[in-house]
Amino acid sequence: MLKGHQTWECNEKPVILSSAAIGGPFESKGALADDFDILHEDVWLGQDSCEKAEKKMLEQACEKAIDKAGMKKEDVQFFLSGDLMDQIISSSFAARTLGVPFLGLFGACSSSMEGLAVAALIVNSKAGKNALAAASSHNISVEKQFRYPTEYGSQKPPTAQWTVTGAGAALLSLDGEGPRVTSATIGRVVDMGLSDPYNMGAAMAPAAVDTIQAHFRDLNRDPDYYDLIATGDLGSVGHKIAADLLRKHGIEIAPEIFTDCGILIYKKDQPVMAGGSGCGCSAVVTYGHFLNRIRKGELRRILVVATGALMSPLSYQQKETIPCIAHAVSIEM
Amino acid sequence: MSNKKIKKLTPTQQEYKRFAKERVPKRPVLLNTIRAFIAGGIICTIGQGVQWMFMTYFGFSEVTAGNPTVAVLIIAAVLLTGFGVYDHIAQWAGAGSAVPVTGFANTIASAAIEHRTEGYVLGVGGNMFKLAGSVIAYGVFSAFVVALVKITFKALGGI
Numbered sequence: 001m002l003k004g005h006q007t008w009e010c011n012e013k014p015v016i017l018s019s020a021a022i023g024g025p026f027e028s029k030g031a032l033a034d035d036f037d038i039l040h041e042d043v044w045l046g047q048d049s050c051e052k053a054e055k056k057m058l059e060q061a062c063e064k065a066i067d068k069a070g071m072k073k074e075d076v077q078f079f080l081s082g083d084l085m086d087q088i089i090s091s092s093f094a095a096r097t098l099g100v101p102f103l104g105l106f107g108a109c110s111s112s113m114e115g116l117a118v119a120a121l122i123v124n125s126k127a128g129k130n131a132l133a134a135a136s137s138h139n140i141s142v143e144k145q146f147r148y149p150t151e152y153g154s155q156k157p158p159t160a161q162w163t164v165t166g167a168g169a170a171l172l173s174l175d176g177e178g179p180r181v182t183s184a185t186i187g188r189v190v191d192m193g194l195s196d197p198y199n200m201g202a203a204m205a206p207a208a209v210d211t212i213q214a215h216f217r218d219l220n221r222d223p224d225y226y227d228l229i230a231t232g233d234l235g236s237v238g239h240k241i242a243a244d245l246l247r248k249h250g251i252e253i254a255p256e257i258f259t260d261c262g263i264l265i266y267k268k269d270q271p272v273m274a275g276g277s278g279c280g281c282s283a284v285v286t287y288g289h290f291l292n293r294i295r296k297g298e299l300r301r302i303l304v305v306a307t308g309a310l311m312s313p314l315s316y317q318q319k320e321t322i323p324c325i326a327h328a329v330s331i332e333m
Numbered sequence: 334m335s336n337k338k339i340k341k342l343t344p345t346q347q348e349y350k351r352f353a354k355e356r357v358p359k360r361p362v363l364l365n366t367i368r369a370f371i372a373g374g375i376i377c378t379i380g381q382g383v384q385w386m387f388m389t390y391f392g393f394s395e396v397t398a399g400n401p402t403v404a405v406l407i408i409a410a411v412l413l414t415g416f417g418v419y420d421h422i423a424q425w426a427g428a429g430s431a432v433p434v435t436g437f438a439n440t441i442a443s444a445a446i447e448h449r450t451e452g453y454v455l456g457v458g459g460n461m462f463k464l465a466g467s468v469i470a471y472g473v474f475s476a477f478v479v480a481l482v483k484i485t486f487k488a489l490g491g492i
Binding site: 048049050051144148149150151152153154155156157158159191192193194199202205206237240241244245248271321 | 342343345346347349350352353356357358359360361365414415417419420422423424426427428430431436439440442443444446447448450463464
């Protein structure tokens with residue numbers, strides 16, 4: 001049901017029956033290693049290309065989530081997935097393996113929450129009994145497509161971020177026990193004129209702020225309604241800007257509940273500059289770490305605001321500024 | 334960013350740009366320069382040592398020792414790239430490891446490794462000069478311009 005301008009409230013409160021998070025070797029050394037279902041030692045997953053490795057991770061995340069719910073692939077009516085590769089090949093190819101009716105999504109790194117929001121809408125409207133939402137990214141395949149070869153010796157600035165090798169999936173249903181998706185705020189595309197692909201956090205921060213503001217306005221809520229508000233992959237630079245920008249706009253979120261998936265996922269001593277990024281970042285942190293904490297009872301209400309930079313390698317070479325988007329989904333126990 | 338580009342932005346965008354700029358950590362330019370000086374110096378000293386070795390033990394002259402010296406540095410850089418070390422050195426060294434011939438070797442080797450999965454013809458062959466291509470194109474063009482200048486000076490009775 002529409003609330004305000006851009007927020008859905010899910011009256012039926014779809015349940016996240018199960019979720020899965022898959023990570024790579026760098027993530028296994030990170031701060032949230034315990035929250036992954038599978039951690040791979042080999043960044044190639046024994047495949048002969050990193051693109052295949054990403055697809056494999058996504059498949060594993062989906063199969064694991066379906067398996068944990070005690071279901072079969074046939075029980076899932078719709079599969080929604082997104083990633084960062086051209087023509088979202090990781091998602092489409094994983095959907096080919098799964099054989100579940102599929103809607104491909106692209107919202108750059110916001111695809112994770114875009115998928116969860118649409119899956120919740122499908123289940124809530126009873127268009128499908130069970131829907132699976134997933135997202136993935138792979139450090140090598142994404143760097144290869146968007147930046148330089150991984151072994152190329154370029155000096156990264158302190159604002160650069162490290163693309164997470166990971167895939168996350170969540171299975172939604174109407175009946176069952178578990179954390180519930182209660183609302184979703186769909187973001188507008190916001191472009192504040194930044195064009196540096198090595199500073200995506202600062203480019204995406206206004207989009208996150210716009211969506212967070214819209215969420216509180218539409219639902220007439222205060223930030224203290226939530227135990228945790230997490231942005232997707234703003235990193236330490238973008239997250240600080242977002243916090244300051246929110247304060248400037250009169251929304252005060254207590255620093256202890258306002259965090260960022262890109263900051264949480266790695267340890268301080270890992271050489272990731274400003275933090276993690278990529279579709280996999282918000283997906284594994286939400287579907288792994290946050291949902292585990294909700295299930296343990298440490299958190300009751302969270303808001304995840306996944307941020308995405310909607311640029312292509314071509315657009316920034318042509319000196320276009322970076323349009324950004326953010327989608328917020330609230331999950332409550 | 335140039336002034337021309339900033340003028341294209343709306344006042345709100347310009348305001349945000351200033352807002353963000355105050356909060357973005359700066360590149361440590363002075364530190365990077367010092368590191369580049371040290372790292373570049375070390376690479377060149379190694380090169381000098383190799384050249385000296387070729388001249389002393391293998392009977393090369395100062396001019397002819399140049400080619401094998403460059404070859405040794407290139408092979409070393411390609412191996413370091415392949416073993417996944419060069420990019421870590423470069424993160425510390427910056428321009429120090431990018432400017433010498435080792436940086437050029439790294440651009441070609443890293444692109445070749447990266448695109449190995451697309452096959453030898455379209456992948457490795459088609460992409461290995463992805464980064465080095467512009468160095469070659471503008472390097473050859475500038476050499477051509479310099480040569481023209483030299484010929485002109487000579488024709489006018491100069492050096």
